[in-house]
Amino acid sequence: MSEYLSKQGVITKQGHLFKTWKRRWAVLEQHTLSYYAAADAKLEKRLMGGGPAAAEAAAFALRSGALQLKGQVPLLYCNVTEQAGFKFEVHCRTAAADEGGKPLKRFLIGVADAQERDEWVGVIRNNANIGRNGKSAAPSATASASLTPAAAAAAANG
Numbered sequence: 001m002s003e004y005l006s007k008q009g010v011i012t013k014q015g016h017l018f019k020t021w022k023r024r025w026a027v028l029e030q031h032t033l034s035y036y037a038a039a040d041a042k043l044e045k046r047l048m049g050g051g052p053a054a055a056e057a058a059a060f061a062l063r064s065g066a067l068q069l070k071g072q073v074p075l076l077y078c079n080v081t082e083q084a085g086f087k088f089e090v091h092c093r094t095a096a097a098d099e100g101g102k103p104l105k106r107f108l109i110g111v112a113d114a115q116e117r118d119e120w121v122g123v124i125r126n127n128a129n130i131g132r133n134g135k136s137a138a139p140s141a142t143a144s145a146s147l148t149p150a151a152a153a154a155a156a157n158g
Contacts (some may be wrong), residue, residue: 001067002130004030007121008055009116010048011035014108023048025067028123031075031131036067043067050112073107074113075128086110086117107115132151 011026013035024035025047036058038044042068046057061067077093090107111117 004127004130007120007123008058010050010054010112011120012110014104014110019027022070024070025054025061026109027058028127032125033070033073033075033124035070036062039066039068055126068121073105075124076103076131078124078128080121080124080128082117082121083108086113088117088121 006027006029008025008027010023012021012023013026022037023044024037026033026035038047038061042081043061047061058067059092073090074092075090079091081089081091083089087108087110091110092104092107109120111119111120127153
């Protein structure tokens with residue numbers, strides 16, 4: 001059976017109107033990538049440090065409302081391509097291109113290193129593929145390295 005994978009962590013996202021880069025806490029669940037900004041500088045510093053402590057801080061901040069939802073990326077009809085410099089690009093459409101879907105948005109996202117980029121790209125592709133047709137695009141071994149424990153176990157049990 002195909003399984004959605006989940007992933008969360010620090011990303012930098014390029015703005016749409018002003019091409020500045022903003023650090024965000026990102027959460028990928030099923031076929032939606034949500035990104036958040038910290039409500040205060042102290043929380044932002046804890047989140048941007050990464051690792052398990054950041055994940056715990058983010059979980060608490062989400063429950064308490066201390067993270068502000070800045071946007072969501074629908075991944076059902078998207079293409080993801082790796083870019084140089086630890087970046088990846090997500091092109092979204094309103095529907096499948098062969099069904100007349102129109103381009104919706106382009107997201108340029110940066111992460112800490114190539115491994116992190118490959119993990120995000122693998123999980124996004126997997127989840128988008130399941131959402132479209134119920135089939136999993138098998139994630140790479142590195143993609144499951146920083147998944148949530150439940151998602152890593154699900155991926156391992158296939």
